[in-house]
Amino acid sequence: MTDFFGGDALVNLKDHLLPGLWPLLVALVVCALLVPLMIWISRRTHIMAEPGGRHAHANATPLLGGLAMYGGFAAAVLVFLPHYSGTPGLLVVSGLAAALLVVDDRRPVSPLVKFAFQVLLSLVAVVVFGFKITYVGLPGGHIAQLGLLVVPVSLFWLLGMQNTVNFLDGVDGLAAGVVFIVAITLMLAAGSLKQIDVVRLSAALAGTCAGFLLFNWHPARIFMGDSGAHFLGIALGMISILGVAKVAVAFALAVPILALAVPIADTAWAIVRRGRRGASVARPDLNHLHHRLQAFGLDARRTCYVFYAATALLGALGLTLFGHGRVLAVALVASAVLASTVAADILQHAGWRIPAPFLRRLLAESGSS
Numbered sequence: 001m002t003d004f005f006g007g008d009a010l011v012n013l014k015d016h017l018l019p020g021l022w023p024l025l026v027a028l029v030v031c032a033l034l035v036p037l038m039i040w041i042s043r044r045t046h047i048m049a050e051p052g053g054r055h056a057h058a059n060a061t062p063l064l065g066g067l068a069m070y071g072g073f074a075a076a077v078l079v080f081l082p083h084y085s086g087t088p089g090l091l092v093v094s095g096l097a098a099a100l101l102v103v104d105d106r107r108p109v110s111p112l113v114k115f116a117f118q119v120l121l122s123l124v125a126v127v128v129f130g131f132k133i134t135y136v137g138l139p140g141g142h143i144a145q146l147g148l149l150v151v152p153v154s155l156f157w158l159l160g161m162q163n164t165v166n167f168l169d170g171v172d173g174l175a176a177g178v179v180f181i182v183a184i185t186l187m188l189a190a191g192s193l194k195q196i197d198v199v200r201l202s203a204a205l206a207g208t209c210a211g212f213l214l215f216n217w218h219p220a221r222i223f224m225g226d227s228g229a230h231f232l233g234i235a236l237g238m239i240s241i242l243g244v245a246k247v248a249v250a251f252a253l254a255v256p257i258l259a260l261a262v263p264i265a266d267t268a269w270a271i272v273r274r275g276r277r278g279a280s281v282a283r284p285d286l287n288h289l290h291h292r293l294q295a296f297g298l299d300a301r302r303t304c305y306v307f308y309a310a311t312a313l314l315g316a317l318g319l320t321l322f323g324h325g326r327v328l329a330v331a332l333v334a335s336a337v338l339a340s341t342v343a344a345d346i347l348q349h350a351g352w353r354i355p356a357p358f359l360r361r362l363l364a365e366s367g368s369s
Contacts, residue, residue: 017191020203023076027207031072035215038064039222047106049223061220063105065212066228069176070098072208073235077201084197086242089129094235097121097162101227114226121234122158126151131241133157136253154241157253160264161237166229167270168263168307171290172218172300178311179232180209182259183239185315189255190243198243205235218300259315262289262307 042048042062049061074091081087100117103109125131132154135145146153169175187202209232215221224232240256257264266289293303 017187017199019196020187020199023080023200024203024207026079027072027076027204028211030075031068031208031211032214034068034071035065035212035222038062038068062222063225064102065216065222065224066098066101066231069208069212069224069228070095070231072211073204076204076207080200081197089125089131090201090235090238093121093125093129093238094231096124097230097234098227101225101230105225105227118159118162118230121162121230122155125158125234125238126154131238133241158234158237162230162233164260164263164267165233165236166226167267167288169224169229170288171303172220173213173216173304174290174307175224175229175232176209176213176216177304178263178307179236180206180213181308181311181315182236182256183209185255185259185319186240186243188319195243198239201239201242205239255315255318258318259311261314262310
């Protein structure tokens with residue numbers, strides 16, 4: 001395992017991460033080119049998010065961003081990984097996610113029907129295309145074979161990723177930005193394991209998120225919709241299975257789990273909260289963490305900054321398992337900058353003042369002299 005910020009940094013970057021640069025750029029450009037087309041199609045077909053309810057925006061907003069994201073991702077994968085064994089399954093399942101959930105964007109379906117879509121996508125990925133978590137690495141180099149639990153664990157992982165990203169998609173730029181950071185984290189982990197194909201896949205996913213963010217950053221001109229959220233969730237789940245989950249490394253799934261720890265915990269609590277109320281776990285509400293942050297006084301951008309900082313910091317913590325110790329220091333600095341920015345904005349907008357009479361006396365004395 002390699003630390004890309006060590007003594008051979010340039011060689012490591014060239015050999016293990018540079019192959020992901022072009023897929024990232026191609027996915028970014030193709031997605032950015034497709035978004036205006038999807039905005040036009042959304043308006044023509046009236047697939048729009050209307051203001052009110054869970055939607056805090058003031059105007060009707062196009063909902064077909066997920067198709068643009070899939071288009072950017074698929075273009076990059078087809079160009080750079082046409083013969084990779086995982087390409088057909090990844091593109092078919094993620095494409096089904098983007099296409100099937102357009103139905104929900106066009107006319108909301110019941111939570112049970114949506115869950116059936118999620119199960120269908122996960123079954124196709126696991127049973128038809130063989131995206132399975134067959135074992136997990138344990139400390140000391142030991143391997144725990146899952147045996148009869150292979151299919152249930154794999155289904156649970158893919159269902160969890162879909163719901164995590166879907167529940168996360170409640171603020172302009174939030175889901176796409178968080179998945180971008182997680183994809184970059186997976187790219188670094190795969191690079192340290194010399195899995196160049198997984199580096200390219202992760203880069204393509206990061207690139208399409210970046211291209212979409214150009215239009216989805218607050219105030220958003222387009223939303224990813226359920227189709228985009230489920231595309232990102234299932235693609236992220238499958239890429240992580242292809243990558244670190246197939247390598248005998250201690251706590252192999254720690255990287256995506258740690259990077260998504262905050263939204264995963266929020267999703268788990270949402271399931272518990274709704275279950276206690278007797279409501280469907282798939283029925284949306286306004287009690288997610290990003291909603292609470294906005295109720296506390298943060299706007300959409302500052303809410304994103306909080307999630308981005310937490311994702312980067314926890315993802316970097318996961319990367320320490322792969323020898324990337326210096327990445328954690330970089331993430332700590334970046335998180336501190338974002339946190340201080342958010343704190344300063346809150347103080348400024350709230351008009352808070354920290355009592356410091358000694359400073360006022362010092363300034364008065366300086367002025368009088």
